[in-house]
Amino acid sequence: MVLEGIDAEFEQGKTNLIIGSSGTGKSVLLKCIVGLIQPDQGLVFYDLRNFTEADKEMKSEIRREIGMLFQGGALFDSKNVEENVMFPLEVLTKMPLDEKRDRANDCLKRVGLENANKKAVSEISGGMKKRVGIARAIVNNPNYLFCDEPNSGLDPQTSILIDELIHEITHELNITTIVVTHDMNSVMGIGENIIFLYKGHKLWEGNSADITNSGVGELDDFVFANKVMSKMRGS
Amino acid sequence: MREFGRYVMFIGSLFVRRESFGTYYKLVLEECVQIGVNSAFLFILVSSFIGAVTTVQTAFNMVSPLIPRFVISQVVREMTVLELAPTVMALIYAGKIGSSMAGGIGTMRITEQIDALEVMGINSSSYLVLPKIIASMMMYPVLVIISGVCSLVGGYLIGQAIHIITPTEYVAGLRFAFNQQEIFVAVVKALVFAFLISSISSFKGYYTKGGALEVGIATTEAVTTSVIAILIADYFIVDLIL
Numbered sequence: 001m002v003l004e005g006i007d008a009e010f011e012q013g014k015t016n017l018i019i020g021s022s023g024t025g026k027s028v029l030l031k032c033i034v035g036l037i038q039p040d041q042g043l044v045f046y047d048l049r050n051f052t053e054a055d056k057e058m059k060s061e062i063r064r065e066i067g068m069l070f071q072g073g074a075l076f077d078s079k080n081v082e083e084n085v086m087f088p089l090e091v092l093t094k095m096p097l098d099e100k101r102d103r104a105n106d107c108l109k110r111v112g113l114e115n116a117n118k119k120a121v122s123e124i125s126g127g128m129k130k131r132v133g134i135a136r137a138i139v140n141n142p143n144y145l146f147c148d149e150p151n152s153g154l155d156p157q158t159s160i161l162i163d164e165l166i167h168e169i170t171h172e173l174n175i176t177t178i179v180v181t182h183d184m185n186s187v188m189g190i191g192e193n194i195i196f197l198y199k200g201h202k203l204w205e206g207n208s209a210d211i212t213n214s215g216v217g218e219l220d221d222f223v224f225a226n227k228v229m230s231k232m233r234g235s
Numbered sequence: 236m237r238e239f240g241r242y243v244m245f246i247g248s249l250f251v252r253r254e255s256f257g258t259y260y261k262l263v264l265e266e267c268v269q270i271g272v273n274s275a276f277l278f279i280l281v282s283s284f285i286g287a288v289t290t291v292q293t294a295f296n297m298v299s300p301l302i303p304r305f306v307i308s309q310v311v312r313e314m315t316v317l318e319l320a321p322t323v324m325a326l327i328y329a330g331k332i333g334s335s336m337a338g339g340i341g342t343m344r345i346t347e348q349i350d351a352l353e354v355m356g357i358n359s360s361s362y363l364v365l366p367k368i369i370a371s372m373m374m375y376p377v378l379v380i381i382s383g384v385c386s387l388v389g390g391y392l393i394g395q396a397i398h399i400i401t402p403t404e405y406v407a408g409l410r411f412a413f414n415q416q417e418i419f420v421a422v423v424k425a426l427v428f429a430f431l432i433s434s435i436s437s438f439k440g441y442y443t444k445g446g447a448l449e450v451g452i453a454t455t456e457a458v459t460t461s462v463i464a465i466l467i468a469d470y471f472i473v474d475l476i477l
Contacts, residue, residue: 034354056252063356074347088355091254091362146354 002028003200006042013174015167015190019181020197021222026180027071029197030148033178034066035059046144064092067137069147069166073129075121081108081132082117088140107135111165127158131165138169145170145177151186159183163190184226187211196222245438249365252358262366263373270332270367271374278378279385281327285319286311286386287393294399304400308408311390316417320383321424322469325432328375329461333436336367337457340440341450349441364437368430375429376422383421420476427472431464 003025010016018026031037033044035051044051046062054062075084085104089095095103108114111131116124124132130150137145147166151159167190170177179186187194188208196204198218206214211223224230253259293310340363343349352359387409394400400408439457443449 036350036353060252060356060358063354066354066356068351068354070347070351072346074351076348076351077342077346091258091357092355 001200003032003039003197006197006202008195008202008205010176010178011193012176013171014177014192015170016176016178016193016195017181017187017191018178018195018197019187019191019222021182024197025200026182026197027148030146030178030180034068034146035063064140065143067140067142067145069130069133069137069145069150071149071152073126073133075129075132075136077121079121080117081113081119081121081124084121084132085117085135085139088136092140104135104139107139108132110138110169111135112161126153127155127162130154130158130162134162134165134169138173141173143175145175147177147179147181149180149182151181151183156185159185160189166190182222184223184229187223188229198222241442242435242438245360245441246434248358248360249368250361253361253365254357258362259366259369262362263369266366266370267374269335270370271377274328274331274374274378275381277327277331278324278382282315282320282324282382282386283389283392285323286315286389289314289319289386290390290393291397291399294394303404305404305408305411307394307400308387308390308405309411310408312387312409312413313417315383315386315390316421317473318469319386320379321421321428322465324379324382325375325424325428325465326462328378328428329432329436329458329465332371333432333457333461334454336433336436337440337443337454338450340364340437341443341453344441344443345446345450360441364434364441367437368433371429371433372426375432376425379421379425416476420472423476424469424472427468428465431468432461435461435464 006029018029020026028037032039032042035044039052043053046065049058049062051059051062075081076087079087082101082104085107086100089100089103093100105114105117108117111134113128113131113135116128116132121129121132134147134150145166150162150166154162163186166177166179169175179190181187188211191208191211194204194206194208194211195202196214196216196219204214204216204219211219212229214220214223289311290307293307297304297307340349343363349359349363352362391402391405394405395402436457439453439460440450443453
């Protein structure tokens with residue numbers, strides 16, 4: 001049993017965070033939400049639409065409203081940066097080529113990569129891959145944005161850049177964003193609605209203002225394991 | 236048996252929730268270049284040498300002076316059309332193209348590229364695998380025909396070079412008692428082998444779990460399973476048609 005008794009609502013127009021230690025089930029929960037894993041029990045709803053029990057056609061339709069940033073970027077090696085970002089438009093829309101290219105380049109400009117559009121995936125850094133992943137995730141104007149550990153493997157400055165990008169896009173497009181992370185900088189920086197998982201259970205829900213005074217021992221252990229946070233507490 | 240059941244279900248999944256014809260058209264063309272055009276040189280080289288070696292070895296085994304020399308090229312023709320071109324070249328095809336398919340798709344699996352396709356609402360198995368199967372079934376029969384021709388030409392050239400058969404005798408042997416049904420058998424074999432190699436290799440790659448080591452294992456399994464399937468299918472095709 002990986003997850004049990006998870007009952008959560010993620011709000012539109014907010015950066016919702018799922019946090020917890022490694023191995024606690026955060027990525028499994030995210031994969032259940034996007035349908036990559038079929039839960040043994042329980043239901044996932046997208047704005048009152050029952051996703052878990054939907055037929056393949058309905059699931060496909062809902063998925064076309066989703067944008068997802070994977071932990072490693074999951075960029076297609078056979079395509080360059082621009083082609084990666086254009087890909088959802090090529091397969092899911094009937095836009096003319098020029099329009100697709102313009103839209104893709106707008107998204108690349110939004111993430112600060114307007115000069116990298118012709119580069120191969122192997123030529124760009126980890127942080128750039130994450131930004132291309134974000135551009136690809138938003139190119140088709142999704143209603144829902146999912147990010148699986150967007151800061152993993154990144155330096156602190158680039159992590160903040162990625163966090164801020166996700167947060168800004170959430171509010172600009174007024175979409176429901178869910179970020180899976182164990183990075184306290186992200187929690188304190190952009191967490192508006194936070195769910196804490198511990199050993200497959202939801203132990204706490206709140207926001208970044210309340211997280212340091214939760215009264216939940218396991219959450220305190222998680223939050224104040226970070227040296228900066230524990231110095232703030234004075235321990 | 237469970238693996239075979241999963242394979243059958245995998246083949247079934249290729250035909251549901253397909254993308255548009257235009258999407259597949261481009262993908263199939265790209266795969267045709269990858270599979271067909273990029274393999275042509277290897278096929279020409281290998282089949283020419285196989286034809287040459289078969290000619291020499293057949294001549295070596297012609298111990299009786301009562302057997303006419305044109306029988307050499309007749310034997311080369313029979314072996315090439317029925318077995319060397321479709322079957323032996325299929326083993327090479329499985330090694331080159333099958334391993335490439337399994338490795339490519341397996342790497343996409345472990346780097347979450349397949350998950351990315353699924354989350355976009357795309358049927359990843361259909362998008363990735365169906366073009367490979369279609370391109371394989373289009374290009375492999377062409378490669379088999381090219382192989383057959385190159386094998387016979389290879390035999391002709393070596394026959395001239397080492398004076399084991401004259402051009403007239405060689406051509407006479409090629410034409411002697413030629414059964415056109417053999418070409419049909421070769422094309423049927425080519426189509427069946429192309430389907431088996433591309434589908435089995437893609438299946439192995441698609442269900443890879445783990446990391447780079449598992450991709451390597453999947454690639455090896457793709458080739459060995461394809462080879463076994465080819466040999467079994469070879470027997471059944473010959474048994475049914477000839």
